[in-house]
Amino acid sequence: MSTSNAPSSDPLQDLHNTELKEIRYQLKKLNGRRLDFDYKKRRKGKVPAEEVRQAWDKFITSKELAERSMFILLQDDVDRLSRLAALVSALLDFHRNAHRILLGLHGNLQARLTAASNKPERRFRTRKIRVRSEHNGSIGFYHPPSLTSAASSGEQFTVLPSRPGSPISCYADSKLVLDQPCCRALYSFHPNHEGELGFSEGDIVVLTRQVDANWYEGSLGGRSGLFPVSYVDVLVPLPLP
Structure with a gap:
């Protein structure tokens, strides 16, 4: 079940923990039911036709659920991308501010270094x-x-x-x-x-x-x-x- 509308500070982590987790579960279930259907189909003469039909129905159901999960994932692209864009924008603002602060600090240190380098040498003198x-x-x-x-x-x-x-x-x-x-x-x-x-x-x-x-x-x-x-x-x- 999709929970893409739930608030999250990390859209990628939210995607990994919800939509992709659901899709992996459905694909794993689909693969298991496909193997079960193939096995019973190969033993058609030894396995009742009703069991073969039930295996087929379960396989089709899992296939539809997996397809629906992937469809929902693609349909939620706008919401997911908007949250991802907001995260990237916040990170960009943070690094811009960090860059501005570091530039100011660097300029201040360079000015102090220049002043210290140009300062005349002083000798220690004990006060009387x-x-x-x-x-x-x-x-x-x-x-x-x-x-x-x-x-x-x-x-x-x-x-x-x-x-x-x-x-x-x-x-x-x-x-x-x-x-x-x-x-x-x-x-x-x-x-x-x-x-x-x-x-x-x-x-x-x-x-x-x-x-x-x-x-x-x-x-x-x-x-x-x-x-x-x-x-x-x-x-x-x-x-x-």
């Missing part, structure tokens, strides 16, 4: 750490020994006079900053409670310990207290517990 000595109020920049040609003592500073009235607080001794865990203030922090340590943006604060995930304890210019983790950038981390 600004520190201020609390003894003479001067501001200095620490140069890492690996980048300093004349670092006989292991540390070298380019010293600049401090500006009068500078809002930057006095830092701890430069050796203390370099030798101990410390951090740089990303923002100015104004204490809201007793026991908190205030500082200005750019200050170097000596780290004492980490109280929890949100607070450090440290010292700056002879003062000590707590301050938020999110306000600073760690330069020399605390030792692991």
Whole structure:
């Protein structure tokens, strides 16, 4: 029985599972009844005429059913082909969109490749750490020994006079900053409670310990207290517990 009007996302699979399956069944049945009729016809003298006639009738019935199934298959061509055309159209739209997306991606990658190829070569340079000595109020920049040609003592500073009235607080001794865990203030922090340590943006604060995930304890210019983790950038981390 034909079910070609049933909806299917794959017309070819639907054809295989319904119409062609029905036709194969009818042809197999037709072949079996033909063999049965031929056998009884050859033994006409030994097989009753009624059995031969019944075998013939069954053969004719199967032949008509097989022919009808094939006729219906051919008659449903318009519906089947329209569904197949819709499937092909959907696949075509999909691949067109994929082609458009890939073209855009390819153009973007080519542009980035060209920009990266034309970019001048850059050499790695370690950023200087600004520190201020609390003894003479001067501001200095620490140069890492690996980048300093004349670092006989292991540390070298380019010293600049401090500006009068500078809002930057006095830092701890430069050796203390370099030798101990410390951090740089990303923002100015104004204490809201007793026991908190205030500082200005750019200050170097000596780290004492980490109280929890949100607070450090440290010292700056002879003062000590707590301050938020999110306000600073760690330069020399605390030792692991």
